[in-house]
Amino acid sequence: MAPGVADVQRENPRVPPGGTTLWVRRFEASSPKAPRLICLPHAGGSASFYLPMARDLAPVADVLAVQYPGRQDRRHEPHIEDLHELADQTFAALEPELDRPVVLFGHSMGAILAFEIARRIEAAGGVPPSRLFVSGRRAPGTHRDERVHQRDDDALIAELQSLSGTDDRALGNEEIMRMSMPSIRSDYKAAETYRYRPGPPLSSPISVLIGDDDVKATIDEARRWSEHTHAECTVRVFEGGHFYLLQHKTEVLADIRAELLAV
Known part of the structure; x- marks a missing residue:
């Protein structure tokens, strides 16, 4: 449990029961009646990436962030290198949180994971998410032959630097980067070896958010998310690269809010 969560729960009835779990992190208090926003990190990312979003949106949502195995406080657990298996385990961990309207947000690898979790919710007969926000990722059926996970550590670090998504302070600390390599490499393998398995389109609407200079997804590839829902699919293009959302935090949060x- 995150430091201080138990004390906050005892003193503040706005904190829903449960606090945090091994898989699910709740950073901020929220109303028991608020809709739930579930956030899925990018490859190499952790739940704490969404801490600023949780703070900003706490007045209108119960924001949960998923913590994958193999990083931070879960660093001693085995990594999951298959995205379908990761989706199965994440869905199982999230099932107790699906007792109210849910919106899913995923960036990069997290976007595909959000999609796969939505599929599992519908397959299990649950209420479909109110909306999926898929950020910085091409549509599930668009495949690229990428093998970054097979490169050595130096090349993998160079990849991260080129995407400008890792804090320069961490990149400048070789010890931190070397410690993070196993989880980063495993996530890259999961994302790069993912293959879409045909199935019925979702019932949930999809909002696609993408940078106009994203080397990981073209705008045409992003538009193909429309093939994966019976509902509306909108595409919003921002100026910037793969981590455009760091520069456009205000606009992204406004869309989600x-x-x-509305929910």
């Missing part, structure tokens, strides 16, 4: 308020 509007959806949560």
Whole structure:
């Protein structure tokens, strides 16, 4: 449990029961009646990436962030190198949290994971997510032959630097980067070896968010998310690269907040 969560729960009735778990992190208090926003990190990312989003959206949502095995406080657990297996385990961990309207947000690898979790929710007969926000990722059926996970550590670090998504302070600390390599490499393998398995389109609407200079997904590849839902699919293009959302935090949060308020 995150430091201080137990004390906050005892003193503040706005904190839903449960606090945090091994898989699910709740950083901020929220109303028991608020819709739930579930956030899925990118390859090499952790739940703490969404801490600023949780703080900003706490007034209108119960924000949960998923912590994958093999990083931070879960660093001694085996990594999961198959995205379908990761989706199965994440869905199982999230099932107790699906007792109210849910919006899913995933960036990069997390976007595909959000999609696969939505499929599992519908397959299990659950209420479909109110919306999927898929960020910085091409549609599930668009495959690229990428093998970054097979490169050596120096090349993998160079890849991270080129995407500008890792804090320069961490990149400048070789010890931290070397410690993170196993989880980063495993996530890259999971994302790069993912293959879409044909199935019925989702019932949930999809909002696609992408940078106009994203080397990981073209705008045409992003538009193909429309093939994976019976509902509406919108594409919003921002100026920037793969981690455009760091520069456009205000606009991204406004889109998510509007959806949560509508729910």
